[in-house]
Amino acid sequence: MIRSLFFVARLAAAWFGLFVVLALIASAIPVVRNQDTGALFMVATIVSIVVAITAFAHLRRVRLIAGRVDASTIANRQRRQIEVPLDADETFHLLDAAIRELPRTQQVESARDSLQVRAKLDNPDAGNPNPFGPNNLHHWWMSATRNQILATVAPDGDTSRITLICEPETGAWSDWFRVDHGANLENAEGIVRAINRRIAERHRNERADAARTATEKELAVAKLSLLHAQVEPHFLYNTLASAQYLTRNDPPLADEMLGHLIEFLRRSLPRTEDALSTLGDELDRSRAYLEILKLRMGTRLALQLEVPEDLRGIELPPMILQTLVENAIKHGLEPKPGGGTVWILARREQDSVAVTVADDGLGFNALNAGTGIGLRNVRERLQLVYGPRAQLSIVANFPNGIAATIVVPAPPSPESSRV
Numbered sequence: 001m002i003r004s005l006f007f008v009a010r011l012a013a014a015w016f017g018l019f020v021v022l023a024l025i026a027s028a029i030p031v032v033r034n035q036d037t038g039a040l041f042m043v044a045t046i047v048s049i050v051v052a053i054t055a056f057a058h059l060r061r062v063r064l065i066a067g068r069v070d071a072s073t074i075a076n077r078q079r080r081q082i083e084v085p086l087d088a089d090e091t092f093h094l095l096d097a098a099i100r101e102l103p104r105t106q107q108v109e110s111a112r113d114s115l116q117v118r119a120k121l122d123n124p125d126a127g128n129p130n131p132f133g134p135n136n137l138h139h140w141w142m143s144a145t146r147n148q149i150l151a152t153v154a155p156d157g158d159t160s161r162i163t164l165i166c167e168p169e170t171g172a173w174s175d176w177f178r179v180d181h182g183a184n185l186e187n188a189e190g191i192v193r194a195i196n197r198r199i200a201e202r203h204r205n206e207r208a209d210a211a212r213t214a215t216e217k218e219l220a221v222a223k224l225s226l227l228h229a230q231v232e233p234h235f236l237y238n239t240l241a242s243a244q245y246l247t248r249n250d251p252p253l254a255d256e257m258l259g260h261l262i263e264f265l266r267r268s269l270p271r272t273e274d275a276l277s278t279l280g281d282e283l284d285r286s287r288a289y290l291e292i293l294k295l296r297m298g299t300r301l302a303l304q305l306e307v308p309e310d311l312r313g314i315e316l317p318p319m320i321l322q323t324l325v326e327n328a329i330k331h332g333l334e335p336k337p338g339g340g341t342v343w344i345l346a347r348r349e350q351d352s353v354a355v356t357v358a359d360d361g362l363g364f365n366a367l368n369a370g371t372g373i374g375l376r377n378v379r380e381r382l383q384l385v386y387g388p389r390a391q392l393s394i395v396a397n398f399p400n401g402i403a404a405t406i407v408v409p410a411p412p413s414p415e416s417s418r419v
Contacts, residue, residue, distance in 0.1 A: 004059050004069055004074075007055060007059065007074055008052050008055040008056060008059070009052075010176070011051050011052070011054075011055045011176070011177070011179070012048040012049075012051050012052045012055070013048075014176045014177055015044070015047050015048050015051045015177060016044050016045070016047075016048040018044075018177070019041070019043065019044030019047065020041075020044065054179060055179060057181065058074070058179035058180075058181050058182065059074060061181045061182040062074050062182045062185060064182075065182045065185055065186055065189065066182075066185060066189070073185055075175075076167065076168055076175050076178065076179065076180045076184060077165070077166070077167035077168070077172070077175070077184065078164075078165070078166045078167070078184045078185050078187070078188040079163070079164065079165050079166075079188075080162070080163075080164040080188050080191075080192060081161060081162070081163060081164075082161070082162040082164065082192060082195060083159065083160075083161055084159065084160045084161070084162060084195065084199065085158075085159050085199070086158075086159070086160060086199070086202075087155065087158055087159075087160065088115060088153050088154075088155035088160050091153050091160035091162065092110075092112060092115050092117075092153050094195060094198050094199070095117055095151055095153060095162055095191075095195065096108070096110050096117050097194075097198070098191050098194035098195050098198065099117055099119050099149060099151065099191060100119075101194060102119070102121060102149075102187060102190055102191065103121075104121045104122040104123075105119055105120075105121050106119075106120045106121060106122060106146070107119065107120050114152075115152060115153035115154075115155070116150070116151070116152050116153075117149070117150075117151045117152075118148070118149065118150055118151075119148065119149040120146055120147075120148050120149075120169070121146065121147045121148070121149065121183075121187065122146055122147075123146060123147060123180070123183055146168075146169040147166065147167065147168055147169060147180065147183055147184055147187065148166075148167060148168070148169050149164070149165070149166050149187060149191075150164075150165045151163065151164045151165070151191075162195070164188060164191060164192075166184040166185075166187040166188040166191075167184055168180055168184065216380075216384060217384055235289075238296065239257065239261055239292055239296070240261075242257060242295070242296050243257045243258050243261070253295065256295065257292055257295050260288045260289075260291045260292045260295070261288075261292060263284065263285075263288040264285060264288035264289050264292065267281060267284055267285035267288065268285060268319075268322075275318075276315040276316065276317060276318070276385070277315070277316050277317065277318040277319075278312060278313055278314065278315055278316065279307065279311055279312050279313070279314045279315075279316050279321070279346060279353070279355065280312030280313065281318075282316050282318070282319075282320065282321035282322065283305070283307055283312065283321065283344065285321075285322055286321050286322050286325045286344065287303070287305070289322065289325060289326075290303050290325065290329075290342060291303075293329060297339055299339070300333075300338060300339025300340075301329075301333065301339050301340070301341075301342070302339075302340070302341040302342070303341070303342050303344075304341060304342070304343045304344075305343075305344050306343070306344070306345045306346070307344065307345070307346040308346065308347075308348075311346045311347075311348065311353055311410075314346075314353045314408070314410050315408075316355070316406075316408065317381045317382065317385050320378050320381065320382070320406060321344075321355065321357065323374045323375075323377070323378055324357035324378070324404045324406070325342065325344070325357055326374070327357075327374055327375070327404070328342050328357055328358070328359040328361065328401075328402070328404075329342070329359075331361070331362070331402075332359040332360075332361025332362055332363070332401055332402060333359055333361040335361070335362055336361045336362050340359060340360040340361050340400075340401065341359065341360055342357070342358070342359050343356070343357070343358040343359070344356070344357055345358070348410065349407070351409060351410060351412065352389075352407050352408060352409050352410055353407070353408055353409075353410040354405055354406070354407045355405065355406050355407075355408075356403055356404065356405040357403070357404050357405075358397045358401060358402070358403035358404070359397065359401040359402060359403075360397060360399075360400045360401040361400065361401045361402070362400070362401075363396055363397070363400055363401050363402055364396060364402065375392065375394065375404075378392055378406070379392050382406065382408070386408055386409060389408075389409045390406065390407060390408045390409065391406070391407050392404065392405070392406050392407075393405050393407075
């Protein structure tokens with residue numbers, strides 16, 4: 001209360017003092033020396049009363065905006081320091097957008113290189129057709145017609161600091177005689193709210209993206225578990241039926257087939273949800289699978305492996321290589337009279353490794369086209385684990401068949417690290 005009374009008294013005293021000075025100057029002029037200066041003092045008293053009323057209206061407006069009246073809220077010139085958890089460029093764009101969205105913004109000057117934004121704003125009641133109304137009388141002599149904003153961004157590593165100044169367009173001396181009726185306080189608070197809202201919205205979007213990624217990951221893990229659980233029933237049935245037949249007619253061959261089946265099943269046991277496999281483990285599983293098929297298909301199936309030993313430790317999502325091998329058999333070689341060959345190749349390409357599964361089967365045609373679920377699952381899991389750094393490509397193999405290649409990032413080779 002004392003601060004409010006002092007603020008009102010200061011404004012009234014400033015105007016009264018101005019009229020006193022005018023009266024003293026007038027009394028020193030010979031032309032008006034003999035004139036009655038009492039009227040001037042009466043006007044000064046009336047103006048001081050009006051100024052006091054206007055000052056109280058300013059305090060009331062400030063209390064409505066800020067909920068309190070103190071030295072920081074009643075001032076015509078408002079300064080804010082805002083810490084923003086974003087880099088300087090993002091903070092600058094956020095600040096520029098927040099200022100442009102303020103009501104009554106006339107002109108905005110943005111300097112990206114110096115990270116500064118300047119703006120001019122009309123006063124709320126500027127241009128009112130009835131400036132002498134009961135609520136607007138003060139505007140023609142107690143308020144500036146425009147306000148201005150100066151905002152700068154100071155980078156600080158991954159965070160930034162905004163310095164915000166909202167003030168009348170007039171000089172600082174005018175604060176002794178004028179009030180802004182909370183206009184600059186309202187502008188400063190509006191910019192702070194806009195910045196906080198945009199930061200909160202960004203955080204919500206980041207949480208939503210994280211939740212969506214987690215959901216996609218859970219879905220991919222569920223699909224992987226399904227792949228593990230559904231080691232194809234027809235494959236198991238046919239293998240066990242073949243092993244039963246061989247136990248009566250060729251026990252050593254039956255024993256070999258069961259050994260490959262055990263190896264295949266052991267390699268197919270589910271891992272923890274975040275665990276990656278290796279190219280070596282995936283190759284051993286696929287080779288066990290193909291060896292079983294070779295015993296069943298005989299000379300109709302040939303296998304060629306070209307995988308350097310130093311690439312066996314490259315990490316791969318589990319079951320990806322197996323999916324490509326099963327596609328080569330199911331859609332390429334089994335429907336082809338006479339069978340064919342499956343190639344599994346791996347090679348290093350700078351900072352990545354390419355793994356190719358190729359066949360010389362029937363290739364692209366409507367008769368052996370599948371649903372595409374397996375390949376779509378491979379793409380989704382590659383994107384989930386590696387993002388844009390991994391890819392899957394399917395091309396025709398010359399002269400017959402299909403070649404499927406996955407490319408995944410790889411650590412630098414020992415030779416390159418020694419250079």
